[in-house]
Amino acid sequence: MTLLKNGAVVDDPWVYQAANAATPPDAPVIVTLDDWQHQHRSLRGRNTPLGIRLRSDQPPSLIADDLGLFGVVALEFPQFKDGRGFSYARSLRQRHNYQGEIRATGNILRDQFMYLDRCGVNAVEVEDASTAQAWLEAMGEFSVWMQPAADVRKSALQLRNTTQGIGASRRRFESTPQTPKSDADEVAAAAAKVRSFSQTYGHLTAQNLLAAMIKTEFSGRIAVVSSFGTEAAILLHMVANVDPSTPVVLLDTGKLFGETLTYRDRLIDQLGLTDVRSVQPDPARIADLDPAGALWKSNPDLCCQIRKVEPLGPALDSFDMWITGRKRYQGKRRAVLPVIESSNGRIKVNPLASWSRDVIDDYFRDYDLPHHPLEHDGYQSVGCMPCTDRARPGEDPRAGRWRGQDKDECGIHETPAGQSLTSSEL
Ligand code: SF4
Numbered sequence: 001m002t003l004l005k006n007g008a009v010v011d012d013p014w015v016y017q018a019a020n021a022a023t024p025p026d027a028p029v030i031v032t033l034d035d036w037q038h039q040h041r042s043l044r045g046r047n048t049p050l051g052i053r054l055r056s057d058q059p060p061s062l063i064a065d066d067l068g069l070f071g072v073v074a075l076e077f078p079q080f081k082d083g084r085g086f087s088y089a090r091s092l093r094q095r096h097n098y099q100g101e102i103r104a105t106g107n108i109l110r111d112q113f114m115y116l117d118r119c120g121v122n123a124v125e126v127e128d129a130s131t132a133q134a135w136l137e138a139m140g141e142f143s144v145w146m147q148p149a150a151d152v153r154k155s156a157l158q159l160r161n162t163t164q165g166i167g168a169s170r171r172r173f174e175s176t177p178q179t180p181k182s183d184a185d186e187v188a189a190a191a192a193k194v195r196s197f198s199q200t201y202g203h204l205t206a207q208n209l210l211a212a213m214i215k216t217e218f219s220g221r222i223a224v225v226s227s228f229g230t231e232a233a234i235l236l237h238m239v240a241n242v243d244p245s246t247p248v249v250l251l252d253t254g255k256l257f258g259e260t261l262t263y264r265d266r267l268i269d270q271l272g273l274t275d276v277r278s279v280q281p282d283p284a285r286i287a288d289l290d291p292a293g294a295l296w297k298s299n300p301d302l303c304c305q306i307r308k309v310e311p312l313g314p315a316l317d318s319f320d321m322w323i324t325g326r327k328r329y330q331g332k333r334r335a336v337l338p339v340i341e342s343s344n345g346r347i348k349v350n351p352l353a354s355w356s357r358d359v360i361d362d363y364f365r366d367y368d369l370p371h372h373p374l375e376h377d378g379y380q381s382v383g384c385m386p387c388t389d390r391a392r393p394g395e396d397p398r399a400g401r402w403r404g405q406d407k408d409e410c411g412i413h414e415t416p417a418g419q420s421l422t423s424s425e426l
Contacts, residue, residue, distance in 0.1 A: 005123040077106035093120035206351035235325040253307035255384035331396035
């Protein structure tokens with residue numbers, strides 16, 4: 001059996017215990033409800049993680065008081081047309097506020113994958129491993145749904161009654177001129193794009209959102225902008241899982257730490273990235289405005305302008321969407337970061353916006369990702385060498401950036417459209 005979880009094929013650490021069988025001593029085990037009811041004393045005493053499987057005639061209310069003990073609730077689907085598993089998943093998320101893994105097992109169709117995800121199922125067992133990729137791609141194939149679910153998406157009927165519909169908004173997006181006629185047109189067009197994409201994709205997990213954007217909506221027209229900083233490996237790992245040939249832009253300002261460039265090369269090797277573009281400033285602008293290389297001291301805004309903001313424009317010319325790894329927990333202006341926003345007429349997606357430091361640490365550990373070499377030296381956020389200091393205990397992770405100056409961003413995210421648009425539905 002192959003397990004698809006959060007948009008990727010993953011190793012399954014859990015084993016199913018056959019009914020009435022002896023419990024394996026060391027493995028994380030998923031037991032039947034009957035065994036839980038008859039052996040709960042001994043099962044509670046185990047030191048290894050415990051999960052439970054529910055048949056389609058066993059609603060979650062039967063285990064409501066014990067849910068906090070289970071790392072997995074496996075819902076059995078005896079037939080693909082049996083809808084009880086969908087209802088149970090919604091009940092677990094909405095009524096019981098269950099935060100662990102909900103997996104679907106049994107007779108499920110690929111076309112039900114998206115609806116399972118919308119109901120709160122975040123892992124699905126697939127019998128034929130060779131079809132796993134096709135299952136993952138199913139996540140990006142639907143843009144309108146008949147049924148309401150456990151997410152914020154409106155059903156087709158709700159959309160028809162309250163808006164012009166997703167299909168209409170998508171057609172509006174596809175026909176949006178690349179060069180809006182005025183600032184007002186630009187803001188309106190960008191707002192329509194953000195609304196449409198938020199309605200369609202805002203509920204997805206980071207991995208599934210990336211798959212939908214890279215494989216379906218913006219195939220060949222999407223790039224990642226990465227600093228190859230302390231948390232960059234996560235986004236790059238997820239992108240590589242979808243398509244390692246996705247272009248990745250690094251703004252190589254000429255002031256980066258050598259360790260960052262070494263880390264870039266290590267991640268390229270380890271993740272198999274095939275299109276990392278190190279974009280450098282225009283030598284004529286440097287010669288004109290920063291011949292001594294010390295502009296960061298006297299005018300850091302102008303330094304960032306010529307070393308970051310200006311080179312990024314041409315680097316993104318051939319793309320309609322870009323992806324960033326920014327997160328709300330990083331504080332200051334990022335505290336209100338939306339998942340989907342707009343910047344200069346392009347959609348910008350921040351799939352990790354809601355991630356916390358704990359989740360980040362777990363991801364590094366789960367996937368055995370390498371850390372930036374400077375992280376062990378106390379740097380929580382790494383940018384250009386002259387403008388990066390270590391964050392002190394209790395400070396926010398980016399406190400060491402431009403320390404002592406009234407500056408906390410380099411400017412590439414501060415376009416007027418980017419500042420004015422957020423997705424209120426996320
Ligand atoms: S971070 Fe500092 S060195 Fe880098 S471009 Fe901005 S001001 Fe210049």
